[in-house]
Amino acid sequence: MRIGLSSVYAWRPHVEHLVYLNELLVEDGHETCFLVCDAQSPSCYTRELRGSSRAKECPACVLGGLRSFVSGPFDSLREDGSDLFGDQFKAMSHSSVCTLVRTEAESDERRSDFSQAHRRLIPAVRRAYASARAWIQKRRLEGILLFNGRMDVTRGILEAAKDAGIPVVTVERTWFSDGLLLTPNDGPLALTPHHQLNERYREHPLTRGQALLVARRIASRFLQTNTTEWRSYNLNARRISWPANQEGLKVLILPSSRNEVEGHPDWQTEWSTSGEAIDAVLRHLRVDKSAVVLRCHPNWAERIGQRTGELSETYYLDWAERNNVHAIRSADNSSSLSLMDEADLVIVNGGSAVFEAGALGKPCVTVSPAAYSEAGNCAAVYSNGMLERCEAVLSLSKKEIVKRTLRAGYTHNYRHSQFTQYVRAKSPTRFVYYEGGSAKRIIDLLKSGRLQPDDATVAVDTADEDEVCEMIIARDWGRIASLAPDEEPALPLKRIRRRAALRWLDRVRDLMPSGDT
Incomplete structure (x- = not known):
């Protein structure tokens, strides 16, 4: 298959996650290409969040993004979408603006800072949508792996893929760290796969x-x-x-x-x-x-x-x-x-x-x-x-x-969560990867649009489950930790690394706080 991968932000560990999936696809014989921002977006969530300028944020984002891992081929957000109109671009940027302002009630959406942020993000979403449509046509894509798909620019790319009739899987970190959150034809907020x-x-x-x-x-x-x-909360309570x-x-x-x-x-x-x-x-x-x-x-x-x-x-x-x-x-x-x-x-x-x-x-x-x-x-x-x-x-x-x-x-x-045996968190931003993952899971998800369980095994009775329940009821947390099996798979490590000249980036970033600050 011809598969496109896109991460317009350089946030860790999300770029690295896409690189891991790209390696699985390439090893399986699939043709891949990439869509990045390359400082073309007139605004974005990161700049709005921090209130910072293009001159400050864009070089760091370009430097730390997909280009620091893979050689391409690359396309960027060069189509401005000025010929596109409609309320859909306002809707696509709505979730980002709610998060930026940290709204709680509907009345918060009538604030001036809400409407101002909305006006700044709409052109960015329109550009991402137009550029993604051009990318899909140019590269004759048959599927897309996309970081996030909820926020502004990433939402524009998601909607472009859906409107073009191209299957897309969004990629995010999981709630409790190990594995990857893969969602077919929707962003990470989709609940249908969870419910199923x-x-x-x-x-x-x-x-x-x-x-x-x-x-x-x-x-x-x-x-x-x-x-x-x-994020961990209520520490030293x-x-x-x-x-x-x-x-x-x-x-x-x-x-x-x-x-x-x-x-x-x-x-x-x-x-x-x-x-x-x-x-x-x-x-x-x-x-x-x-x-x-x-x-x-x-x-x-x-x-x-x-x-x-x-x-x-x-x-x-x-x-x-x-x-x-x-x-x-x-x-x-x-x-x-x-x-x-x-x-x-x-x-x-x-x-x-x-x-x-x-x-x-x-x-x-x-x-x-x-x-x-x-x-x-x-x-x-x-x-x-x-x-x-x-x-x-x-x-x-x-x-x-x-x-x-x-x-x-x-x-x-x-x-x-998918690939839980092969993608393991060591910290909020540091992950290790293991050999053994298969591109077949990605291809099946793109083709079927339905998530399959990463582990489908079940017990024949409740005896072992009851034993663990009793330890929890006794609140014997220390014993539980000592009895838990070693989660490290007996598999060789898979190297997912930046280009040698840019590995200093991660050492610097390790000194910075985790989270979306």
Whole structure:
């Protein structure tokens, strides 16, 4: 096949991930080429995020991008798309602008900084779309591998491929680091592949090795040794007692930001806001709000580029004040884990706290679709007609919740994530690669448009899974870590390296903080 690969940003480790996939394709006899920006875009997410100039950002991006790994052939974003019109380019840049401004409510999209960022990004998306259409035609492409596909320029390339009738697979880092997130014909927010695999495997028990792999991931969060996740929160936290009324059902609300998923159809609910959804759940369960605690996400106190999450925090603090709910600010170092430990019910809106809460045997409700919402580990409640699921999850035993959490975690980490045996994280930005991966998985995904499980094996009974569940219920995190199997595959290393003259880039970047700052 003639396959194009594109990463217009030089972010680590995403360029390296595409280079790994390119090597698999070339080894299998496929013809590849590349689309890069080459400082042609009039604006982009990175420059908007940092408020920096073309002169500062573009040379570093060109230097650290695909050209520093492979020899081409290359094409760049040279078509300005000035003959193209329509609201679709505004829609394509919408997700980036929401993330840049860190919106929470629909009213935030009426801010002047929102509209200004939108106006600056629309020409960039139009140029990316036009250039991608020209690239597809020039190189007679039969498939595309694309970094991200959600943000501005990358979204323009994704939509160009779809409009040209070319199958495309977007590539991202996984939520919990190992393997690659490969999504057919959509960006990384797509939930359909998650739902399909969760529905297929949620009733199947895990082997001992599978259960231990997930248990170690969860234990690392309790032990604060989860050093490969993109961001770690609530470090050096202080344990606290339940700060609200301890009579009745103690409900902990752990909201996360909605700006990154805003506008994607897979994440839509009947609720107009998360606050409305939480109100509906509390009202349905007749919860005394004096026993409710809202813990603002620690991320909202962190600066990403030029912005903190003040819009999200303000929204939820206002909600808490209106409802006389005890609120803990994002910058507070109170332990979220200690709050989960004391809660009778945890409410989230798609965040990953369900894995820690589930490991503690706590029933959870998500008021938003999520990667795990069809896994059976929590109550998925995103309409009034789904509220009866709250009672169902409250009736589950602690062991059943733990078991379902393990299965959800394994499907997410080792079935949905691809190439997990061959792509391993050593830090948020450093990865090692192993021989043994096959291009067939990429080609099959391009041709079928349907994700297959990276690991399809299941256990014949629940005996081994039950043993691991008991260790989790005992909260023996140290023992779990010591018993977890060595994850390093017995395979030779595959060298994925920059050109020799540019390897100093990674040594410099290792001194910089991880995350999208």
